[in-house]
Amino acid sequence: MDRFDVIVIGAGPAGASAAFVAAQTGLRVALINRRTFPRDKLCGGLVTGRARRHYADIFGHEMPFHPEDRKTTVDFRYRGQPVGIIEDAPALCATMRWDMDAMLCRHALAAGAQDFTGQAVAEIDRDSGTVKLKGGAMLGYGVLIGADGVNSQVARELFGQPFDRARIGFGLEIEADGAHVDPAAPIRIDLGAAQWGYGWVFPKRCSTTVGVGGVLARNPEMKRAMSAYCEMLGIDAAEASFKGQFLPFGDFRNVPGQGAVLLAGDAAGLVDPITGEGIGYAMQSGQLAAKAALAALSAGQPETALPHYCRALRPMHRALRMARLIRPVIFLPALEPGFARAFQRSSTLRRDYLRLMAGEAEYEQILARLVLRLPRFGLMALRARL
Ligand SMILES: Cc1cc2nc3c(=O)[nH]c(=O)nc-3n(C[C@H](O)[C@H](O)[C@H](O)COP(=O)(O)OP(=O)(O)OC[C@H]3O[C@@H](n4cnc5c(N)ncnc54)[C@H](O)[C@@H]3O)c2cc1C
Structure with missing residues (x-):
């Protein structure tokens, strides 16, 4: 049996980031992905400022983009009708996941992660700390990071199901x-x-x-x-x-793992419940999971990886909780027309929303302003209905 400090299952943004960070710190890392790269992943492929900052922090250089992929004009509509074209929005960058994920995986392998792409997982045995591949190979781990997306096999192994159907x-x-x-x-x-x-x-x-x-x-x-x-x-x-x-549109796991098994990215439900942004959260959670693994392994206590990870995730969880709180103001059918009208009229609201969408602001920065506007949304929604 081949033994690794860290096994990462899934080599999307979360898994590639986790494997890169863990390998760079000198840990012995296996990176498993069911499919070989490049591979498709259904996604809008918009990369926010938040995602670009995490990418630069993890991989040590700016994410490469063609100049035409930088988008600063956003056309907002409500039920097809224009509510505002903003021409100087904070930049969002358009990518094809086919290319981006192949690049991320290359970074992780170049940092020293051992390549198990194109290999499916047959079985995870938490008692013995082993992962059996469908080809028959048996790999041992100190810490296992499940970054295998929304239908996560690792989450299913831990919790019986990858997500809650009522909230997904x-x-x-x-x-x-x-x-x-x-x-x-x-x-x-x-x-x-x-x-x-x-x-x-x-x-x-x-x-x-x-x-x-x-x-x-x-x-x-x-x-x-x-x-x-x-x-x-x-x-x-x-x-x-x-x-x-x-x-996982707002359906994140409060406790993303058990002992020496951690979940990152979509497997942990880390997607913004208003904008649907997940790439930046995936990269950041992968990085935090790798750091938690390192802390636990350095102390000789791999099973303490989860408490390390939970502590590190607190600010992200707080932000996503706040977004969940704000979500009805935008999407509740009774308030939606009011929000659209307010959006049309208020340059502050437009700027706030675009900064959130582009990952240039956090929800707590705009929560107070939104709450103050709530009665006006209600009134505008009423007027829109009359
Ligand atoms: C329609 C749609 C549009 C979206 N648009 C955007 C957007 O514009 N911007 C944005 O930021 N986010 C967007 N998202 C969210 C974003 O796609 C995800 O949040 C992000 O891909 C999560 O990354 P991840 O690494 O956690 O998972 P994934 O990207 O899903 O990667 C998981 C990897 O694990 C592999 N895998 C799965 N199961 C196994 C297994 N059992 N064994 C081995 N490997 C396995 C998969 O092949 C895959 O490579 C969108 C999502 C959807 C569905």
């Missing part, structure tokens, strides 16, 4: 090509395209990513919402071409 989000996307490719077009956000969620158009150099997403339980007809959205945008797309994936 879901997104549908298509890549529109041909006449719909216009890298100079603004990012478009459509409130009301889905319940407790939104629609999006992210123009890229090779295609335009179009999607709708929201809380699954509030959107039993998500495919219909996506069809209506495509029709509104003048895109001729058959339902069969929609690709869908669960998204």
Whole structure:
């Protein structure tokens, strides 16, 4: 049996970051991913300022982007109607996960993580601290980091299910090509395209990513919402071409692991419940999980990895909790029209929202201003209905 200090399952943004940080500190690391890279991952691929800061902090250089991928114009709509075009928004960068994740995985392997990509996990045995691969190889670990996405096998092993179906989000996307490719077009956000969620158009150099997403339980007809959205945008797309994936839209785990087994990224539910941003949280949680593993292994007590990790995650959990608190102000059907009107009229609200969306502000910075505005949203919502 081959023994490692840390085994990371999943080599997306969370797993690649965890493996990179752990390998760089001199730990013996195995990086397992079911598929080989490059591989697709359903995602809008927008990289926020938060994600770019975490990337630079982890990998020691700025994330590379083509100048055309920097987006600073955002077209906001409510039920298809314009509520504001903002031309000097904080930059959001458009990526294709096919390329970005392959780069992240390369960084982790170059730092010394041993390559187990293209290998599926057959069995995890926490008593013996081993992972058996489908090919038959047996690997031992001190700390196991489950960064295997929203359908996490590691979370299922720990908690019986990867997520709570009543709270999970879901997104549908298509890549529109041909006449719909216009890298100079603004990012478009459509409130009301889905319940407790939104629609999006992210123009890229090779295609335009179009999607709708929201809380699954509030959107039993998500495919219909996506069809209506495509029709509104003048895109001729058959339902069969929609690709869908669960998204832990505000459903994070308060205790993301057990003993020497930690969950990071989507496996821990770390996605913003308003914007759906997950890449930055995945990278940061991967980094924190690796640091927790190092602290626990250095003390000769791998099973103390979880308390180290929980402490490090507190600020992120606090921010996501706050976002969950604010979410009804934006998505509650009774308040939604009021929010849209206020957004149209108030440059402060527009600036706050864009800074949040671009990962340039934290929720606690805007909570007080939003709470003060609540009665006005209610009033505007009432007026909008009359
Ligand atoms: C429709 C949609 C749009 C989104 N748009 C955005 C956006 O624009 N910006 C943003 O920031 N976030 C977005 N997100 C969220 C973002 O995609 C995720 O939060 C992010 O990918 C989480 O990274 P991760 O590393 O935790 O998981 P993943 O990126 O899912 O990576 C998990 C990895 O684990 C591997 N794996 C899975 N199971 C196993 C197994 N059993 N054994 C071995 N390997 C395994 C997978 O192959 C994969 O490589 C979107 C999500 C959806 C669904």
